[in-house]
Amino acid sequence: MTPRETAVVVGASLGGLSAVRALREQGYDGRLVLIGEEPHLPYDRPPLSKGFLLGTVSREKLVLADDAELDTLAVERRFGEVATGLRAADRAVLVGDEEIVADHVVLATGSRPRALRGAAPLPGVHLLRTIEDALALRDVLVPGVRLVIVGAGFIGSEVAGAARTLGADVTVVEMLDVPLSLALGEDMGAVCAALHAANGVTLRTGVGVTALLGHDRVTGVELSDGSVLDADLVLVSVGAAPVTEWLEGSGLELDNGVVTDAHGLTSVPHVAAVGDVARPAGPWTAAPHRVEHWTNALENPARTITALLGGDVDALAHPRAPYFWSDQYGVMIQFAGHREPGDPVRIVEGDPDSGSFVAVYDHGDQVSAVIAMNAGRSFNKLRRQLLPRHGEVPA
Numbered sequence: 001m002t003p004r005e006t007a008v009v010v011g012a013s014l015g016g017l018s019a020v021r022a023l024r025e026q027g028y029d030g031r032l033v034l035i036g037e038e039p040h041l042p043y044d045r046p047p048l049s050k051g052f053l054l055g056t057v058s059r060e061k062l063v064l065a066d067d068a069e070l071d072t073l074a075v076e077r078r079f080g081e082v083a084t085g086l087r088a089a090d091r092a093v094l095v096g097d098e099e100i101v102a103d104h105v106v107l108a109t110g111s112r113p114r115a116l117r118g119a120a121p122l123p124g125v126h127l128l129r130t131i132e133d134a135l136a137l138r139d140v141l142v143p144g145v146r147l148v149i150v151g152a153g154f155i156g157s158e159v160a161g162a163a164r165t166l167g168a169d170v171t172v173v174e175m176l177d178v179p180l181s182l183a184l185g186e187d188m189g190a191v192c193a194a195l196h197a198a199n200g201v202t203l204r205t206g207v208g209v210t211a212l213l214g215h216d217r218v219t220g221v222e223l224s225d226g227s228v229l230d231a232d233l234v235l236v237s238v239g240a241a242p243v244t245e246w247l248e249g250s251g252l253e254l255d256n257g258v259v260t261d262a263h264g265l266t267s268v269p270h271v272a273a274v275g276d277v278a279r280p281a282g283p284w285t286a287a288p289h290r291v292e293h294w295t296n297a298l299e300n301p302a303r304t305i306t307a308l309l310g311g312d313v314d315a316l317a318h319p320r321a322p323y324f325w326s327d328q329y330g331v332m333i334q335f336a337g338h339r340e341p342g343d344p345v346r347i348v349e350g351d352p353d354s355g356s357f358v359a360v361y362d363h364g365d366q367v368s369a370v371i372a373m374n375a376g377r378s379f380n381k382l383r384r385q386l387l388p389r390h391g392e393v394p395a
Helices: 013-024 067-072 129-141 153-165 181-198 295-299 301-308 376-383
Strands: 006-010 030-035 076-080 083-087 092-095 096-102 104-107 111-113 146-150 168-175 202-205 209-214 218-223 228-230 235-236 239-244 258-261 269-274 278-280 323-329 331-337 345-351 356-363 366-373
Touching: 006 013, 006 096, 013 030, 013 295, 013 301, 030 235, 076 083, 083 366, 096 366, 104 301, 129 235, 146 153, 153 168, 153 323, 181 331, 209 356, 218 345, 235 323, 258 269, 269 301, 295 301, 295 323, 331 376
Parallel strands: 006 030, 006 104, 030 076, 104 269, 146 168, 146 235, 168 202, 258 278
Antiparallel strands: 083 092, 092 096, 111 239, 209 218, 218 228, 323 331, 331 366, 345 356, 356 366
């Protein structure tokens, strides 16, 4: 490689930053451009639904890389700018009226929260993705405020816990009969759901939202069973969609994300995708699958950069099992592996009623995943023993 080469990383959150670090660590010495639509230094998103809302995590603590580190990495920062298109065949990234032609392109644009379909935006209705979103929500989470959270997934549940700590009156609405059952199965989903009632949060399941009520601002939420919940605030937390609309017509394969091989490479040479926006093949799932977890954005870009630069990927340590955690009402929930529908779950340590346990999911005669509450040491031991069912087997 020569100093005249250019690498462009689109997306300046954890996945993009991890790719930038990996490029330099692996010897790339060309021009390196990092494009991010937010005007901030790269920052950590998981605390936005927990400690940052509570005020226990400061804005400064969210920063993942300061100017000094980015200077050391010799990164050309294009923060507060939006990539609007990509001609993948010649690796030309469009930023406003400018065109940056690159030798290597890394896509790390992540995902954004889905809005309620058909619901007009009203003051008092919030989404949560950016630091501005969190600040706006934090400002209005005061004792006695009536908060309705639409969606009992991990982010919605974490916000419910923070809001209760701040003295809000919280109701969570979930379309599924058992929250988190798609990810964890009904048994473990029910265990997590019980945390809401135990902490004074009303949980309404098996019901959807038909309308947000109010004129100048939201005043209520109408449910599909005809009931109405009074609300001063509403948080919509119904999942996230990969940020790929700017890639339409680029020549890349887009299907609920940017489709890649197991290493993160697309079908276009020298174009890769990492983090939430990538939909790689195996080895932990039979079909391509997006992994929307912090550890994926931290760990896997290094492997992708090795492949992008033509290195020996097979010589690297094999990717670890997908892992995520959630802190709800002071309870640490950890999950690793990949559960297929129908995989039975069994308790191997502790008792859900005690608030501390470890359970494993079985897929045939192989453990496919492990889940734990407040049992980190035992969880980590079992996590290290997980093996993929597709493709490579970790060394």
